[in-house]
Amino acid sequence: MSEITAQPQNASQTAFRLSASDLEIWRGETLLLNGFSCHVDAGELVWLRGPNGAGKTTLMRILLGLSHPEAGQISWCGRDIREARADFLADAAWCGHQPGLRPELTPHENLAAWLPLCGRPSGRRIEEALALVGLGDRQAQPCHSLSAGQVRRAGLARLLLSEARLWCLDEPLTSLDAEGQTLVARLLADHCRQGGAALVSSHQALPESAGPIRELRIGREGTQ
Numbered sequence: 301m302s303e304i305t306a307q308p309q310n311a312s313q314t315a316f317r318l319s320a321s322d323l324e325i326w327r328g329e330t331l332l333l334n335g336f337s338c339h340v341d342a343g344e345l346v347w348l349r350g351p352n353g354a355g356k357t358t359l360m361r362i363l364l365g366l367s368h369p370e371a372g373q374i375s376w377c378g379r380d381i382r383e384a385r386a387d388f389l390a391d392a393a394w395c396g397h398q399p400g401l402r403p404e405l406t407p408h409e410n411l412a413a414w415l416p417l418c419g420r421p422s423g424r425r426i427e428e429a430l431a432l433v434g435l436g437d438r439q440a441q442p443c444h445s446l447s448a449g450q451v452r453r454a455g456l457a458r459l460l461l462s463e464a465r466l467w468c469l470d471e472p473l474t475s476l477d478a479e480g481q482t483l484v485a486r487l488l489a490d491h492c493r494q495g496g497a498a499l500v501s502s503h504q505a506l507p508e509s510a511g512p513i514r515e516l517r518i519g520r521e522g523t524q
């Protein structure tokens with residue numbers, strides 16, 4: 301395995317837990333979740349499942365502090381994520397539908413601009429990360445001209461460079477070919493084996509090579 305996925309930055313620290321309790325979440329006039337509790341521990345791969353509109357994206361954004369619940373508590377290693385904000389932001393990474401890449405910039409330029417913003421030094425690891433996700437030959441191509449799957453891969457490269465212990469991925473298999481899906485599974489397996497954790501929303505089953513998976517279901521039963 302490449303050096304870049306060797307281990308999350310703080311993996312040598314003690315075990316960690318993202319924990320949510322008694323969440324009440326509304327969107328518009330709809331009550332999505334009420335009295336909802338969950339957790340993600342170090343080493344775990346958690347598969348968040350539920351039908352369209354159940355609130356998976358909403359829940360993940362709330363768990364990361366990107367949006368807020370109407371009620372309930374969310375803690376990181378026992379501290380409210382608002383109090384632990386700096387530590388939590390350094391420890392958690394989000395890979396959503398929109399990877400947040402500037403379209404006029406190349407993947408390399410995007411990552412080079414992003415790394416200092418999240419307190420990471422830029423350097424040769426960008427090239428290593430892009431090669432690892434299969435974009436080694438696309439480093440000089442503007443993101444607006446990349447395919448949907450290539451944009452997804454650029455988002456994965458950013459995840460790798462984040463060195464975060466907790467990964468939250470929203471539908472990471474979308475737009476990826478079979479080789480790309482296998483890559484996601486391998487990255488998840490390596491990350492969790494080496495002390496990280498991941499919360500993954502997906503309508504598709506993750507490949508078996510992703511390793512042990514704990515399911516977390518929201519929404520109506522039997523409607524997956």
Ligand SMILES: Nc1ncnc2c1ncn2[C@@H]1O[C@H](COP(=O)(O)OP(=O)(O)OP(=O)(O)O)[C@@H](O)[C@H]1O
Nearest residue numbers: 327328330332350351352353354355356357358359
């Ligand atoms: N800003 C908003 N205003 C009103 N309703 C919203 C808003 N954002 C999301 N919703 C609604 O909240 C519900 C949950 O949306 P969310 O994207 O979290 O679902 P999801 O489980 O991720 O769905 P999918 O499987 O289709 O990706 C949906 O019914 C959606 O229409």
